[in-house]
Amino acid sequence: MKKLKIAIQKSGRLSDDSVKLFKACGIKFEVGKSKLMSESKNFPAEFLFLRDDDIPGYVADGVADVGIVGDNVLVEHECHVNRVKSLGFSKCRLSLAVSRDVDYSGVSYFEGKSIATSYPNILGKFLKENGVNAQIHFISGSVEIAPGIGLAEGVCDIVSTGGTLLSNGLKEVEPIFNSEAILIANNSLSKEKLELLDRIVFRMNAVQTADT
Template sequence: MTKLKIAIQKSGRLSDGSLNLIRQCGIKIPRMKGALKAEASNFPLEFLFLRDDDIPGYVQDGVADLGIVGANEAVEKDKNVDTVHHLGFSKCRLSIAIPKDKKYDGLKDLDGKSIATSYPKILGDYLKENGVTADIHEISGSVEIAPNIGLADAICDLVSTGSTLMQNNLKEVESIFDSEALMIATPGLSEEKKAIVDQLLFRINAIQTADNNKYILLNAPKENLDTIINLLPGMRSPSILPLANEEYVSIHTVIAEDDFWSKIEALKEAGAEGILVVPIEKMIL
């Protein structure tokens, strides 16, 4: 039986997000502490638990058919892989930061300075595009400490909340790259493996669509039905159900959560009441 091998970060936030997504797809993953391999019991998928910066190379070489990796690592390693899908979690940014007490008037302030980073390619490309010449000092970890020990004038590292920068008396001055989890694949997969990838993506899309939408139930006076339907069109058309009070109906529909919040006042003005907002587990269009 044909199986896909998928490489996932062995620990950390990206690993947690990847495993959570796969479990939401209904795929059962037995995981023993410290194990580097596992097989799904109900889907043709084998898992390899690796360092995140090794994943693009393993996927390029076909050791793994698929990989879930941060866009920052995919771009930095610059391997020959196909981007299959943007997964939308583990969002962060790659930013340049300098000591809090240093003045900063723009990128030109970095001319001739030393910048410590684990992402020399992304940083180098960015500086070149902006006409800045700086000395890039590549280090593999604890980048934030570099200015404090005199190793560099600035750093370029991943930022999520910014708390690590604050703890090291640094301030973010330039955001140069936005990252999120990606699914990457070995180019030229067989038709059998492509079919399994399509099955996996079908499940992932159902989950992502559900995450971005909510199921809405509300009661409304019949006389305002057209106004409310125009506010909540639903996927095609909302469901209208009769109530014991013949002057009212119950309206059921699906709407993007952001759209709902932007229309809530108009719904209330149109007489909507008893509004319920329910999360959707899966949504197939």
């Protein structure tokens, strides 16, 4: 029988809850620090442990059949995949933030200014929808440092508790995108694989009902 290839984050904010969810569904598999693949012994599934940024592309290309990724990464990468189910964990928001001492009056504050972000697509769409012309400065990490070193006047980054913004002298002024973990699937799964996915989704729904 064909195995369903399931991509989950190797190590990070999605990893533990992703593993926990499949285990709560009764799917047994090993997770090891150096393991990049793991076959389930009691379900026709094979787990691939990847960086979260690679998951949407791999699922779109069919390298993996299904995966779990943050909606922020999924939308930023603009991959064509099937959004199967919102999972309710790894909740966060993508927000615009400025230096604490800025007298912020509204989104037009950003007109003609530069904004550092790892999410140029989502930010670009937001600015366009709001008729704001700003320069987007892409940086791949430690975005919150940008205003302090004179790289940009604002930042657009993931916020959860707000602690990181605070400790970098910034304040959140505009939440632009709400995110949580999403179960995604390749758009052209075989009938056999779709049946396996249905079995998993059925179990996930049962687990979530039991939790609430």
